Amino acid sequence: MKQILILGxxxxxxxxxxxxxxxxxxxxxxxxxxxxxQHLYQPGLLFLPFGARDEHKIVKxxxxxxxxxxxxxxxxxxxxxxxxxxxxxxxxxxxxxDILIIASGSHIQPDMTPGMTEDEWYHSIFDFYSLAGARAxxxxxxxxxxxxxxxxxxxxxxxxxxxxxxxxFLADDYFRKQGRRDRVEIxxxxxxxxxxxxxxxxxxxxxxxxxxxxxxxxxxxxGEIDPAKKQxxxxxxxxxxxxxxxxxxxxxxxxxxxxxxxxDELAFIPTDRHTLAAREMExxxxxxxxxDLPSSKAGSVAHFQAELLTENxxxxxxxxxxxxxxxxxxxxxxxTGDGKAMLIDFxxxxxxxxxxxxxxxxxxxxxxxxxxxHWAKLAFRPTYWHxxxxxxxxxxxxxxxxxGKQLEFLxxxxx
Amino acid sequence: xxxxxxxxxxxxxxxxxxxxxxxxxxRPVGEAISQELNISLTPEHWRLIDFARxxxxxxxxxxxxxxxxxxTKTGMKDIYRLFPKGPGKLIARxxxxxxxxxxx
Numbered sequence: 001m002k003q004i005l006i007l008g009x010x011x012x013x014x015x016x017x018x019x020x021x022x023x024x025x026x027x028x029x030x031x032x033x034x035x036x037x038q039h040l041y042q043p044g045l046l047f048l049p050f051g052a053r054d055e056h057k058i059v060k061x062x063x064x065x066x067x068x069x070x071x072x073x074x075x076x077x078x079x080x081x082x083x084x085x086x087x088x089x090x091x092x093x094x095x096x097x098d099i100l101i102i103a104s105g106s107h108i109q110p111d112m113t114p115g116m117t118e119d120e121w122y123h124s125i126f127d128f129y130s131l132a133g134a135r136a137x138x139x140x141x142x143x144x145x146x147x148x149x150x151x152x153x154x155x156x157x158x159x160x161x162x163x164x165x166x167x168x169f170l171a172d173d174y175f176r177k178q179g180r181r182d183r184v185e186i187x188x189x190x191x192x193x194x195x196x197x198x199x200x201x202x203x204x205x206x207x208x209x210x211x212x213x214x215x216x217x218x219x220x221x222x223g224e225i226d227p228a229k230k231q232x233x234x235x236x237x238x239x240x241x242x243x244x245x246x247x248x249x250x251x252x253x254x255x256x257x258x259x260x261x262x263x264d265e266l267a268f269i270p271t272d273r274h275t276l277a278a279r280e281m282e283x284x285x286x287x288x289x290x291x292d293l294p295s296s297k298a299g300s301v302a303h304f305q306a307e308l309l310t311e312n313x314x315x316x317x318x319x320x321x322x323x324x325x326x327x328x329x330x331x332x333x334x335x336t337g338d339g340k341a342m343l344i345d346f347x348x349x350x351x352x353x354x355x356x357x358x359x360x361x362x363x364x365x366x367x368x369x370x371x372x373x374h375w376a377k378l379a380f381r382p383t384y385w386h387x388x389x390x391x392x393x394x395x396x397x398x399x400x401x402x403x404g405k406q407l408e409f410l411x412x413x414x415x
Numbered sequence: 416x417x418x419x420x421x422x423x424x425x426x427x428x429x430x431x432x433x434x435x436x437x438x439x440x441x442r443p444v445g446e447a448i449s450q451e452l453n454i455s456l457t458p459e460h461w462r463l464i465d466f467a468r469x470x471x472x473x474x475x476x477x478x479x480x481x482x483x484x485x486x487t488k489t490g491m492k493d494i495y496r497l498f499p500k501g502p503g504k505l506i507a508r509x510x511x512x513x514x515x516x517x518x519x
Contacts, residue, residue, distance in 0.1 A: 219501060221480070223492070235492060235494075236495055236500055236501075264482065265482045265484075
């Protein structure tokens with residue numbers, strides 16, 4: 001029996017396992033290693049701080065997400081010994097593979113910023129990228145009567161790059177509805193030179209921040225936090241005071257990537273941008289947030305990659321060439337508050353632009369706020385559990401389509 | 416797209432002043448760009464610039480700050496001392512490389 005071993009059972013790893021379980025030819029089996037007993041629907045974390053009471057709907061047990069036929073090893077990886085095609089687990093267990101798929105994701109590292117996790121951690125400094133952080137922040141926001149709320153991205157890349165903006169829009173809406181908005185100052189502090197990385201979207205989203213009276217502090221490289229003074233300090237010695245800091249800490253790949261010396265400076269793995277093959281290891285593929293690719297670290301990307309990588313692995317098993325099929329496609333609904341959202345859709349070459357998105361139940365408007373986009377975002381949660389993770393095809397192409405996009409906006413920016 | 420003459424060589428620059436062709440660069444061109452940016456280059460500066468050039472030749476993207484810091488074993492604070500106000504961009508400009516892209 002030949003074995004495909006998947007490291008990590010998050011969105012990308014689970015989808016890969018369930019696709020392959022269905023499609024692998026006889027003589028092949030699929031095994032997934034992940035120490036966690038639960039699968040977290042990460043987009044659900046965004047709404048928890050603002051009072052969403054659906055925590056039970058964003059976590060499911062692992063057994064419910066992996067299909068029968070997939071072997072689940074509830075073990076944590078220590079290192080990958082690629083020379084011997086063996087993965088060594090923390091408990092000493094050794095698992096060999098014929099093909100390895102690394103789907104070990106990206107993880108926040110609050111300890112990498114001096115001062116972040118000292119006395120003020122979960123008192124006046126919070127993250128919302130973990131269940132514990134989002135929960136603690138919910139209680140804090142409910143009590144926060146006045147002062148300066150600073151939302152901060154420490155460094156790129158981060159998971160779901162629009163999430164900090166969504167948090168800002170939802171915070172504005174939340175304090176407005178509570179009648180406290182005039183007493184709460186909101187500031188967004190980012191290492192980027194604009195509200196977002198892609199110029200057309202940065203302009204639209206930047207204006208949306210301005211319209212809501214949210215101040216933008218750009219090119220701020222967070223060096224440390226002074227918890228006693230409640231101050232965020234940059235490497236170029238700017239200081240920003242906060243009463244409440246909601247931070248998106250530095251992200252890295254998994255610990256075993258660093259321990260095995262197979263990653264870059266942040267433990268993301270060098271990956272071919274179109275085939276998803278690891279650049280320096282034969283018979284190894286990387287999918288989802290674990291790659292070093294300039295595509296978004298987002299669930300939609302994991303979804304598109306998983307479909308294309310499954311096809312490529314089947315080609316490889318048949319002895320055919322890999323297709324350079326992944327185009328960097330990303331697709332996300334951006335919550336903008338007041339029951340509305342925007343949709344953005346883009347790839348490596350085409351940045352997000354306004355237009356219409358011709359989805360089966362659409363069309364949805366691109367880069368414009370609408371209620372329909374918001375409802376679609378909420379409706380995605382059951383879709384995730386019941387269609388996406390089990391590996392059912394959704395009526396959305398893994399490769400980006402330019403149909404409906406107003407590409408003239410691209411020319412307007414480059415001029 | 417604009418053109419500029421550095422150390423006697425005509426080079427093309429993008430709208431933000433980054434050279435459009437890394438192979439049109441030479442060390443005298445780097446010197447001339449650094450003068451325009453009011454940075455006087457020491458061997459410490461050159462170590463970071465040389466790393467950025469070498470890394471670009473392998474990866475075909477301009478290295479970000481953390482990458483430069485890790486592989487040259489230079490602390491972030493020191494990098495900011497050498498290239499105040501946006502070292503990532505300054506190093507790329509002087510090294511004749513494209514603007515470093517933050518991943519999305």
